[in-house]
Amino acid sequence: MAYQYARLGAKILITARRENRLKEVIAKAKSLGAAEAHYVTGDMGKPADCERTIQTAKEKFGRLDYLVLNHVGSSFGSINKWAEALQFWEDNPDMEFFVDFLNINMISYVRLASLALPLLREGNGHIVVMSSYAAKIPNLYYSLASAVQFALDGFFSTLRAELMKADRNVSVTIAVLGMVHTEGTERMLKKIEGGEAMLAMAAPVNETAQTIIRGAATRTREIYYPFYSWPVSNIRRLPTFLEDYLVLDLLAM
Structure with a gap:
């Protein structure tokens, strides 16, 4: 998304923990046409780093047109390693991990x-929240991710309503995504049976980013991408017996 905004000539500020990677992204963003490109090295699990990131944006830009919330992480190691375990919550009710996961992926x-x-x-700006259909339906093995994304959907949908009621010209867009062909997705799926077939259904990164940027620019409330994200997200509107059957069948694929 940083690269897509750079191609539009935007002034961008990005944050992550790895400074060497941030420098690479900033250099490419500038080469693509970013009017300005800055970074903050920080851990979004730490309140002070969140504060420093926004303070830097204030010092560099004076205002924000877009705040894109798109990080995922854990202080306990690779999220991909955790996700690959595919365990029911009762088999590993790790509360310490859950609190850390909630802090980084929701509270921050x-x-x-x-x-x-x-x-x-x-700047009459926009908040863009990355989410998925895990915010709309139960996801077997992913109780932590579902809990976080249901919470994000609830909070930011309410914030949108409050901003409208207070006549603030700040919009909230929630991107309800399906599988996106990121490097992390590719690494994970190649390790599981049938992963290659699933990867063929993943949405291209660039097209996903462009869709989200267009949706935010037009103040769309929710973006569903790729096409199957909308019907999957609405399974819970069906009668209970169909909902249970479809959810279990979908997640067993």
Whole structure:
């Protein structure tokens, strides 16, 4: 998404933990046409790093047109390694991991948005929240991810309503995504049976980013991409026996 915004001539600020990777992305963003490109090395699980990120945006830009919330992580190691375990919650009810996961993947989203709201109001800006259909339906083996994404959907949908009620010209877009062909997705799926076939259904990264950027620019409330994200997300509107059958069948694929 940083590269797509760079191609549009935007001024961008990105944050992550790996400074060497940030420098690579910033260099490419500048080569693609970014008017400005800056980075903050930080861990979004730490409140001070969230605050420093938004403060840097204020110092560099004075306002924000878009706040894109798109990080996932854990202080306990690779999310991919955890995801590959595919265990039911009762088989590994790790509360310490859950609290850490919630802090990084949900609470930090709320913290960043809260800190950024004054800057967003200055620019009649937009909050863009990355999510998936795990925010809409139960996901076997992914109770932590579902819990976080259901919470994000609830919080940011309510925030949208509150901003509208208060007549703030700040919009909230939630991107409800299916599988996207990222490097992490490819590594994970290649390790499981039938993963190659599933990977063939994954949405291209560039097309996904462009779709999200267009949706945010037009203040779309929810973006569903690729096409199957909408019907999958609405399974719970069906009668209970169909919902249970389809959810279990879908997640057993």
